[in-house]
Amino acid sequence: MENITMCDVIIIGKGPAGISASLYAVRAGLNVIVIGKDSGSLGKASRIENYYGFDGGINASELFENGIKGAERLGVHVITDEVFEIENMNGLFHITSSHGIYESAVCILAAGSSRKTLPIKGLSDYEGKGVSYCAVCDGFFYKNLPVAVIGNAEYAVSEAKHLTSIASEVTILTNGLSMTASVPDEIKVNESPIASIEGDDLLHKVVFKDGSTLDVEGVFVAIGTASSVDLARKLGVVDSEGKIDVDENMATFIPGFYTAGDCNGGLLQVAKAVGEGAIAGTSAVKYVKSLKSK
Numbered sequence: 001m002e003n004i005t006m007c008d009v010i011i012i013g014k015g016p017a018g019i020s021a022s023l024y025a026v027r028a029g030l031n032v033i034v035i036g037k038d039s040g041s042l043g044k045a046s047r048i049e050n051y052y053g054f055d056g057g058i059n060a061s062e063l064f065e066n067g068i069k070g071a072e073r074l075g076v077h078v079i080t081d082e083v084f085e086i087e088n089m090n091g092l093f094h095i096t097s098s099h100g101i102y103e104s105a106v107c108i109l110a111a112g113s114s115r116k117t118l119p120i121k122g123l124s125d126y127e128g129k130g131v132s133y134c135a136v137c138d139g140f141f142y143k144n145l146p147v148a149v150i151g152n153a154e155y156a157v158s159e160a161k162h163l164t165s166i167a168s169e170v171t172i173l174t175n176g177l178s179m180t181a182s183v184p185d186e187i188k189v190n191e192s193p194i195a196s197i198e199g200d201d202l203l204h205k206v207v208f209k210d211g212s213t214l215d216v217e218g219v220f221v222a223i224g225t226a227s228s229v230d231l232a233r234k235l236g237v238v239d240s241e242g243k244i245d246v247d248e249n250m251a252t253f254i255p256g257f258y259t260a261g262d263c264n265g266g267l268l269q270v271a272k273a274v275g276e277g278a279i280a281g282t283s284a285v286k287y288v289k290s291l292k293s294k
């Protein structure tokens with residue numbers, strides 16, 4: 001049986017938004033776990049010159065590390081791990097990661113804004129006509145049909161595993177890269193670089209740079225790590241323009257599910273991420289209190 005870790009609040013993302021949310025939740029006495037893969041946008045920035053309280057600015061990595069240290073000092077458990085999927089089951093959130101499964105009453109998504117796609121001819125043309133970014137949402141349309149998943153890491157394997165029970169055949173296409181995760185026997189792997197995605201009104205095949213082809217009716221893009229939108233889409237909280245649907249309390253329509261920071265779009269700055277994290281954290285506290293008083 002898989003190892004399940006339980007707590008009141010799980011926050012995905014250990015950047016400014018996630019850590020800010022964790023401070024409000026832990027100080028209200030809740031048991032809080034923050035799961036983050038890496039240093040996110042602050043890891044790509046050098047110096048932050050425009051954040052309140054730092055005369056002369058602060059090194060971005062130092063700001064990131066200080067945030068985590070402060071949260072840990074207050075009792076937040078900050079874990080380095082990669083999340084593949086969030087599910088809402090009977091009012092509880094099940095979060096699947098590289099290390100196991102976490103379960104909580106509240107989930108705050110603060111996984112930043114990165115969205116990865118590939119410059120493959122035809123890929124964007126066939127979005128919604130065979131190209132999908134969510135196996136849980138769209139896998140159903142490919143019952144007994146061959147499909148492919150583009151990616152080379154654990155997230156791609158996780159998406160491919162979902163599809164094995166639906167599709168007739170599932171092939172992971174690494175597009176010239178080597179697999180970095182182990183792949184179950186029932187899933188094929190093709191490492192050839194991809195030239196184009198082709199079809200008529202609907203997608204029908206993948207053409208490789210060496211001239212070979214693979215007949216598929218669906219291509220699922222799962223490059224690198226699951227982004228905020230990838231994770232939110234599986235819960236149905238992403239609108240038709242690809243934006244997460246969230247209100248002024250950072251609440252989605254799913255009770256107990258909040259989002260904060262760059263993943264909500266708008267001003268992509270530390271100040272806004274910290275502010276939204278604070279709102280999401282206090283909303284989470286109110287929600288858990290309301291559950292406990294029932």
Ligand SMILES: Cc1cc2nc3c(=O)[nH]c(=O)nc-3n(C[C@H](O)[C@H](O)[C@H](O)COP(=O)(O)OP(=O)(O)OC[C@H]3O[C@@H](n4cnc5c(N)ncnc54)[C@H](O)[C@@H]3O)c2cc1C
Nearest residue numbers: 013014015017037038040041083111112261262268269270
């Ligand atoms: C080059 C650069 C320079 C910048 N300069 C400034 C500046 O001068 N001033 C300023 O205010 N802002 C600046 N920013 C923007 C600022 O860094 C962001 O607005 C801020 O970091 C957003 O915080 P966040 O918590 O929403 O997301 P992030 O800081 O991106 O944190 C996201 C977190 O989610 C984690 N994550 C993502 N996917 C997963 C997953 N599947 N599983 C587990 N964890 C996951 C990441 O590892 C990370 O821990 C800059 C950004 C860049 C890229």
